[in-house]
Amino acid sequence: MTDRKPIGYACPRCTVGRCLPQKTTFAEMHHGQLLVIPNMKVYICDVCKLAEFEQETMEALWHELYGDQSAEDTQSVTQQKSSSHYGE
Numbered sequence: 227m228t229d230r231k232p233i234g235y236a237c238p239r240c241t242v243g244r245c246l247p248q249k250t251t252f253a254e255m256h257h258g259q260l261l262v263i264p265n266m267k268v269y270i271c272d273v274c275k276l277a278e279f280e281q282e283t284m285e286a287l288w289h290e291l292y293g294d295q296s297a298e299d300t301q302s303v304t305q306q307k308s309s310s311h312y313g314e
């Protein structure tokens with residue numbers, strides 16, 4: 227009887243490998259800004275090297291960076307303000 231919890235999950239791409247939790251440096255361009263997060267948790271397939279970040283982690287991160295507003299919202303608000311200023 228094995229009581230060991232299975233680590234990771236079967237890879238959705240190659241279906242042969244196993245995606246195992248690892249730490250990596252996440253780097254991505256987001257709205258013209260380079261976003262770099264060291265020690266980000268990621269699942270990497272040991273066969274095809276598919277890397278998947280946890281959705282929960284990403285959402286928490288975005289929330290921390292931008293709060294309830296997305297960068298896109300902030301931009302459109304700024305544009306509206308300047309156009310109404312010229313209209314008056």
Ligand SMILES: [Zn+2]
Binds near residue numbers: 238241242243271274
């Ligand atoms: Zn794979």
